[in-house]
Amino acid sequence: MPNLLDQLIAEINADNGYGVCLIAQMDSVPDTLQFIIATTYFDEAVGGLRDKARYIVRAIGVQEHRVSVGMFRQIAVLSDENHPLLYEYNSLPTGLFFKGTPDDVNGLMIDVFQAYSSTFGLWRHLPQYINVEKPLLDLFTGGGDLVGQMPKPLADKLENVLVNHGLEAKVLAGEKHKEAPAMKTLLFDESYIVAMDFSVDELGKA
Numbered sequence: 001m002p003n004l005l006d007q008l009i010a011e012i013n014a015d016n017g018y019g020v021c022l023i024a025q026m027d028s029v030p031d032t033l034q035f036i037i038a039t040t041y042f043d044e045a046v047g048g049l050r051d052k053a054r055y056i057v058r059a060i061g062v063q064e065h066r067v068s069v070g071m072f073r074q075i076a077v078l079s080d081e082n083h084p085l086l087y088e089y090n091s092l093p094t095g096l097f098f099k100g101t102p103d104d105v106n107g108l109m110i111d112v113f114q115a116y117s118s119t120f121g122l123w124r125h126l127p128q129y130i131n132v133e134k135p136l137l138d139l140f141t142g143g144g145d146l147v148g149q150m151p152k153p154l155a156d157k158l159e160n161v162l163v164n165h166g167l168e169a170k171v172l173a174g175e176k177h178k179e180a181p182a183m184k185t186l187l188f189d190e191s192y193i194v195a196m197d198f199s200v201d202e203l204g205k206a
Contacts, residue, residue, distance in 0.1 A: 011039035061196030087151035089183035099144035
């Protein structure tokens with residue numbers, strides 16, 4: 001039996017392939033979403049797209065999603081912790097603290113923004129994970145406080161930023177719950193679903 005998820009990905013990511021998300025809807029099972037995705041290819045003979053196959057994709061144990069219907073060019077499923085969407089679920093939770101006052105607080109805040117952006121790209125945005133009990137300027141001129149509770153990859157980068165600005169920094173890493181499953185993410189262009197797993201069936205096939 002072919003792996004239908006691999007087959008779906010290969011058809012869309014082919015040189016002349018495209019995907020079309022036709023429907024995105026809740027399933028009858030809690031925390032489950034389902035999608036109908038058509039795979040197509042560009043036929044130069046007719047100067048347009050031709051259907052190749054249609055699939056039902058089910059996302060099981062959904063944690064978060066941002067999905068747009070319509071055409072997309074690339075699709076992938078990632079299951080390690082090296083994608084920004086998965087840091088929250090598959091890396092250690094941490095608290096980042098500091099002591100001291102920076103000589104250039106504006107320069108520090110710029111470096112914090114840059115570290116955040118280089119960690120998450122377009123997938124996460126400030127102020128997620130950052131202490132919002134006070135303005136950032138007040139936070140860093142107050143002599144010491146909690147910077148935020150965040151995934152460890154971000155804490156490691158921000159720790160270096162704080163130290164480079166003459167501050168004392170401390171990262172307190174928590175522990176993942178031993179029964180917490182590793183999450184995967186399904187990406188198609190800028191759409192994503194973070195879930196425990198994904199299953200695929202081909203429409204029209206027994």
